[in-house]
Amino acid sequence: MPNHREEQADEPTDVPRLEELESPAGSPPQNVSLSHLMELQSCVSNLSLAHEIVVNQDFRFKSSSPPKDSLEGRVAEMVHRAFWDVLREQLESSPPNHRQAVALLREVKTMLLSLLLPAHVGLRAQLDQVLDLELIQQQVDRGSLDLQRLAAFITSTMAGLCAPVRDPEIRSLRLLTDPVDLFREVLRVLELMKKDMVNFTLLSLRPHLARQAVPYERAKFQELLHRQPGSLDHTSSWLQRAAQEERAALTPSPPGSDPGGRRSLSPSAVLNRAYMGLLHWDPQDHRYPETVLMDRDRLDTLGQRVDLLALQAAVLLLTSAQCGGAVLSLPGFVGKLKQTIAALLEGSQAREADLKGALQAVGEQVLVLVAPALEALGGPPLSQQGQDALRGQIADLWRPSNPIRTLIGERVQGFLQATLEAGPGRKAPDPPAMLGPQGPDLEELGARFSRLVHFNRSVFGPHYAPVLRGLLFPPRGEEGREVGR
Template sequence: MPNHREEQADEPTDVPRLEELESPPGSPPQNSSMSHLMELQNCVSNLSLAHEIVVNQDFRFKSSSPPKDSLEGRVAEMVHRAFWDVLREQLESSPPDHRQAVPLLREVKTMLLSLLLPAHVGLRAQLDRVLDLELIQQQVDHGALDLQRLASFIASTMAGLCAPVRDPEIRALRLLTDPVDLFREVLRVLELMKKDMVNFTLLSLRPHLAQQAVPYERAKFQELLRREPGSLDHTTSWLQRAAQEQRAALPPGPPGSDPGGRGALSPSAVLNRAYMGLLHWDPQDQRYPETVLMDRDRLDTLGHRVDLLALQAAVLLLTSAQCGGAVLSLPGFVGKLKQTTAALLEGSQAR
């Protein structure tokens, strides 16, 4: 775990985002309240998050911040700059004014406590003793606050709690002498450490979540059906269509039997045919099954790879038929032909 310094690598830079689920196809009744719609949205959001955690092994929580060139980003930057400018002005006054430092230390203490585990009894007591807010307030009132000593203690505590990937940032933090820059960096690194703790907890719980994934998702879909009976209509149509196709593909019955009679349908065969249909789903068809909507991006990517593989195989067969085995037996010819074909066909299909 991060505080035991077991995390060895930074999180991947390309973390897949959760797919935004479309609203259930069943239109809510006109008298549906806003709270009812919000409950449905929460149900779908929780289901989507739990599914992504279990299915996507690379899933990580990332710090979210608005783009700097957006209105929200510019406003946030202005507010933060104003806060730190006020703090700098107060600390550089004579005598120094530490009133703004008290809520800042309170926030730092809260964030440090959130990183502790139940076994960290001694460290928790040390934090309460050193960052005693009542004592700090008394020191501020009497002009006796040693901010540098508290900053050094905070940096040392962070060094013991952080993951190894944060060591360079902790070392850089300890080199700062300006108190404003120091506490700005402390808050930034603490946010990263909180994210590391969440992701480590997620990694630890994933095997247990995987065991409960099927009953949990079944219960959530049953809840959706109870709230909105038409919320899985597309899934029903998808399976019915696959069953009809599978029945049509069955061989006719023995002589003397019902002319239209065929063998019994296998649920596994119907499900396999249904999923194969998802690999070639028409992008313009909005009736995508609700139960697999969370995996649509993954299935579309897999379908594209299947199509690409089929085209590569067709090119190899045509080359073999036209040029004979002598050409295909040339060293590296098949591999180069596959690479060239893949490069030409990549991006040619809009899914």
């Protein structure tokens, strides 16, 4: 058996050490009750939310409302309209009925108090004094309630608490004189302010959450394993398949260097191949590894960007070969061409028929952009034969076996593989020279992919370790077996 401690000396720091980590304990099968399912759902929800906050730097809480053209949206609109109509009728009756207005003032006070910080001692006391609901009810009974005075205080308080981005809304509030419109807009802006406060708190806590993310997610996932036995079956199959593919791809070692005639597999190589496979996962295959399930949408999006970058690079390469490399050096030409290709290919990679049509449109637009570029260079226009050739070469990129598409795809995959092999905290490799125009996009994509992968390794290393140990270092007497059988 090879000395796997020596083999792992050059591994990235987030690859699990197979001789040290033990499999986290699962739990025996149990009867599934409604309370068990609710606890399981809560655990998954908390884990997903924490993961999204840490991994997605652009994550923000947004106001949720149903689409206006949906049944739920139409019902909500009808209910809201009826509510405000009742309020208007009550305020315009003689004498005015303030029952619903008092209820709204109570709601406004509660929302304002929720926006206060511990240091807002004076403002809290002022809110309790001005929006004293018992006093307001006494004023209603005496017929002396001054809604305009209370509205002015509310808008002034909101102006002092809101973020600068809400200043236009506050100015609009101060222009309203109709009490119904004012109440409606006050509640809407207060909801926005609550969202702003939550997002500000989230931004402040994100560095702390990032430091605690790995142990927190690992502990939460362990809870899931206790509640749901057999939750790593797909993960095991995923790693087994990657080990089989990596073993088949290894070239024979020099004679005498390895009794098995092949180089030994390393945990890093198997994991890298497994993660690379997620970029082009068959959408019909529902056996997605459980440990990466929370990032499936992100990885699918990255996979689509990989395909798009490869097609963009292939079109640029064909254009340069047919029209001369000087065309790509014109200021703004490459950027305009990339935008055109991205717009025409968006959403077309999934089906060959869609990709065919999109690439035909790309070929026509490339010719449209090339004509003025050649004229600006002072060169002759592209001949009809050259136009037909370029149009046909671009259209032929729909075939997965197209040699240009295959070559570019291999270069892109190789760059992403090298980025993973570099490991966290190390300088990423330079993009291949032939992908120069795509270099910045490729580096950004590689950095996102690498961060995602290395975070996943850090969290789930203890769960991968026993599977990899069984695949790469089987007990004596089983070393001759094929991995994954």
